[in-house]
Amino acid sequence: MSDKPLAPAIEGWHTMEVKPHLIGTQCKGCGTYFFPKNQAYCRNPACDSTDFREVELSRSGHIWSYTNACYKPPEPFVAAEPFEPYAIAAVQLEKEQMVVLGQVIEGVSCEQLKVGMPVELVLEPLHETDDDIKMTWKWKPVAP
Amino acid sequence: MANPGEALRGKVAIVGAADTEVGVLPGRTPMELCVEAALAAIEDAGLKRTDVDGLLTCNAMAQPLMYHAEAMAEYMQIFPRYCLSVGAGGGTTFSVVHHAASAIVTGMADVVVIAMGDSLRSSLTRDQAMQVQASTGHPQFEQPYGATVPAYYALIAQAHMAEYGTTPEQLAGIAVACRQHAARNPAAQMRELITVEDVLASRLIADPLHLLDCSLVSDGGSAIVLCSAERAADLRHDPVYLLGAGEGHTHEHISAAHSLTTSAAREAGQRAYAMAGLQPTDMDFAQLYDCFTPTVLVELEDLGFCDKGEGGAFVDSGALGPGGALPVNTHGGLLSHCHPGNPGSMFALTESVWQLRHAAGERQVENARCGLVHAQGGIMSSHTALILSREVA
Numbered sequence: 001m002s003d004k005p006l007a008p009a010i011e012g013w014h015t016m017e018v019k020p021h022l023i024g025t026q027c028k029g030c031g032t033y034f035f036p037k038n039q040a041y042c043r044n045p046a047c048d049s050t051d052f053r054e055v056e057l058s059r060s061g062h063i064w065s066y067t068n069a070c071y072k073p074p075e076p077f078v079a080a081e082p083f084e085p086y087a088i089a090a091v092q093l094e095k096e097q098m099v100v101l102g103q104v105i106e107g108v109s110c111e112q113l114k115v116g117m118p119v120e121l122v123l124e125p126l127h128e129t130d131d132d133i134k135m136t137w138k139w140k141p142v143a144p
Numbered sequence: 145m146a147n148p149g150e151a152l153r154g155k156v157a158i159v160g161a162a163d164t165e166v167g168v169l170p171g172r173t174p175m176e177l178c179v180e181a182a183l184a185a186i187e188d189a190g191l192k193r194t195d196v197d198g199l200l201t202c203n204a205m206a207q208p209l210m211y212h213a214e215a216m217a218e219y220m221q222i223f224p225r226y227c228l229s230v231g232a233g234g235g236t237t238f239s240v241v242h243h244a245a246s247a248i249v250t251g252m253a254d255v256v257v258i259a260m261g262d263s264l265r266s267s268l269t270r271d272q273a274m275q276v277q278a279s280t281g282h283p284q285f286e287q288p289y290g291a292t293v294p295a296y297y298a299l300i301a302q303a304h305m306a307e308y309g310t311t312p313e314q315l316a317g318i319a320v321a322c323r324q325h326a327a328r329n330p331a332a333q334m335r336e337l338i339t340v341e342d343v344l345a346s347r348l349i350a351d352p353l354h355l356l357d358c359s360l361v362s363d364g365g366s367a368i369v370l371c372s373a374e375r376a377a378d379l380r381h382d383p384v385y386l387l388g389a390g391e392g393h394t395h396e397h398i399s400a401a402h403s404l405t406t407s408a409a410r411e412a413g414q415r416a417y418a419m420a421g422l423q424p425t426d427m428d429f430a431q432l433y434d435c436f437t438p439t440v441l442v443e444l445e446d447l448g449f450c451d452k453g454e455g456g457a458f459v460d461s462g463a464l465g466p467g468g469a470l471p472v473n474t475h476g477g478l479l480s481h482c483h484p485g486n487p488g489s490m491f492a493l494t495e496s497v498w499q500l501r502h503a504a505g506e507r508q509v510e511n512a513r514c515g516l517v518h519a520q521g522g523i524m525s526s527h528t529a530l531i532l533s534r535e536v537a
């Protein structure tokens with residue numbers, strides 16, 4: 001990677017700190033969390049609120065399930081050449097009661113993952129453009 | 145349960161069924177496959193095109209049309225008073241059977257043809273096929289992070305393995321059983337017998353799913369004809385009655401599912417059994433949606449053929465294969481017969497018709513009286529279960 005500036009792959013979905021947070025919304029009526037952001041109608045069937053506040057979500061959770069991608073996905077995904085398989089985790093955030101999917105950090109394969117394992121959010125480069133390095137969130141196993 | 149479907153039970157029958165050749169059919173368009181199947185099903189019923197006043201179809205990925213059902217009607221010069229193309233992925237098939245039955249009972253149409261065809265194998269490039277595989281994800285949240293359809297089903301498999309101790313060997317056993325059925329079906333795309341070891345030795349697609357845990361990519365078309373039970377009594381073949389139908393819809397995206405290991409197949413099954421007044425133990429066979437092996441595992445449990453978590457042991461018992469306690473996918477399923485995309489489970493329906501007419505040849509389930517067919521679309525998103533029987537009582 002070069003010394004180009006870092007930029008989020010999708011604007012407004014996570015903070016850019018060393019210990020990043022995903023940015024979601026929370027219903028002002030019932031407190032339900034949403035990611036990606038929900039700003040229109042609360043999905044809680046018992047709530048008819050349309051007011052939401054933007055919030056930073058928990059940085060850590062537990063693996064709900066996991067797998068890997070052994071084949072290169074099509075665009076819009078930008079894959080490294082040559083393609084290296086990567087692990088994918090679905091992670092439960094306890095406080096928010098939601099599941100967030102994402103890649104697992106480079107160098108960690110399925111054999112090293114288990115359902116229920118604690119993971120934390122980090123940023124890693126997704127791909128490089130002419131102007132910057134696009135960063136995205138990934139899940140990193142933490143020592144229990 | 146609010147509406148046990150008494151108004152529908154036994155009131156409608158499948159009176160015609162036909163498949164095109166399936167597999168790799170270069171040069172055949174989805175429209176031709178759909179029309180060929182529809183005309184053959186009408187012929188099988190002993191009816192004429194002019195008898196058909198209802199037409200239900202599903203759009204083709206390899207040849208998308210803005211007004212698909214209308215285009216098929218135009219091609220066949222059928223002039224229906226009930227005409228609709230529906231899109232609920234792999235679940236479209238049996239969902240439209242449910243709708244067609246309702247349409248017949250309420251007088252919207254007398255003779256309904258359900259016809260579907262697609263050519264994912266010959267008409268799409270590998271890149272286009274990969275796009276289809278990736279397009280099921282949430283457009284911003286899931287799709288850009290490099291997961292494709294097999295990965296979503298692999299999440300289900302890993303969760304089931306972690307929660308209940310299910311093994312890759314047990315998943316492989318499902319593919320092996322489907323292939324045993326396909327070996328007895330001259331129409332099936334893949335008929336060479338395979339072993340659990342063959343499945344585990346095939347290349348990894350998304351851990352723990354190997355190539356042979358994944359369904360085929362095919363060309364083909366299939367169609368059925370439905371009418372009232374009264375009218376069916378005068379037609380050429382033994383009618384196959386619709387005794388139960390139930391649906392369940394829980395989510396679109398897997399990250400929004402409340403559970404990975406229990407699906408709305410449970411509610412779909414409960415509703416269908418309640419309408420039919422029958423139990424899982426009454427079924428002589430089951431045709432279960434098998435886009436990937438873990439799909440069947442979860443469905444066996446959710447549809448009540450075994451307890452939750454016991455799917456693996458049920459597979460180990462040999463129940464699924466020919467002559468087993470519950471033969472599953474007697475034509476070979478999406479795993480071994482064919483999978484041309486959304487029409488995929490239509491072939492499970494036509495196979496069920498032949499089983500219940502006692503016309504399934506070498507693969508006939510002895511004295512088959514009743515069977516359950518199930519289809520789902522999305523990632524365990526949209527479920528329909530149907531209970532079919534050769535007897536109304």
